[in-house]
Amino acid sequence: MAGVEAPCALIVMGVSGSGKSTIAELLGQRLGWRFEDGDSFHPARNVEKMRAGHPLTDEDRWPWLNAIADEIARVCDKGGHVIIACSALKHTYRDVLLRGRSDVRFVFLKGSQELIADRLSHRKGHFMPPGLLTSQFNTLEPPEASEHVITVSIDESVETIVDGIVRQLRFDGVKR
Incomplete structure (x- = not known):
């Protein structure tokens, strides 16, 4: 599919715990794109709520999602490229992030609750406690093919996952 526009x-x-930040950061390095962690766009009250073990509501998420969408628009409208790690758990959240844009793609990191719970139990220094994982899976609406998503299993090494994403993007070698 040569000539596919990036x-x-x-x-x-x-x-949480699926490896979004790790994968996104390495993918950014591989593509030469800027990486942003979506967590940095959370208002302080959201971080405190999660740290206290309380799941976020949709009302908590709207300002956060809009801040990320604003950053995407800013970068894209200037001709830049960015990779953002963001849970984007529901279809409505992804709609907010897209704002009708056709030049944004999702990469869904798919894994079992057991695997991710094990990873979370070993993670240090993150505000999201492992106890909120069940609420994340309960909220998750897996993306559909119509959302132009690349779905990858997180059962492989980080390098293998990133290699697979780059292959599926099909624009390697095209001006980015």
Whole structure:
């Protein structure tokens, strides 16, 4: 599929502990794109709520999602490229992030609750406690093919996952 135009933004999505930040950062290095962690766009009250073990509501998420969408628009409208790690758990959340854009793609990191719970139990220094994983899976609406998503299993090494994403993007070698 030579000549496929690169999207201006990739949103690496999935539940907490699926490896969004790790995968997105390495993918950004591989593509030469800027990486942003969606967590940095959370208002302080959201971080405190999660740290206290309380799941976010939709009302908590709207300002956060709009801040990320604003950043995507800013970067894309200037001709840049960005990769953002963001849970984007529901279809409505992804709609907010897209704002009708066709130049943004999602990469869904798919894994079992057992695997991700094990990973979370070993993670240090993150505000999201492992106890909220069940609420993340309960909220998750897996993306559909119509959302132009790339779905990858997180059962492989980080390098293998990123290699697979780059292959599926099909624009390697095209001006980015």
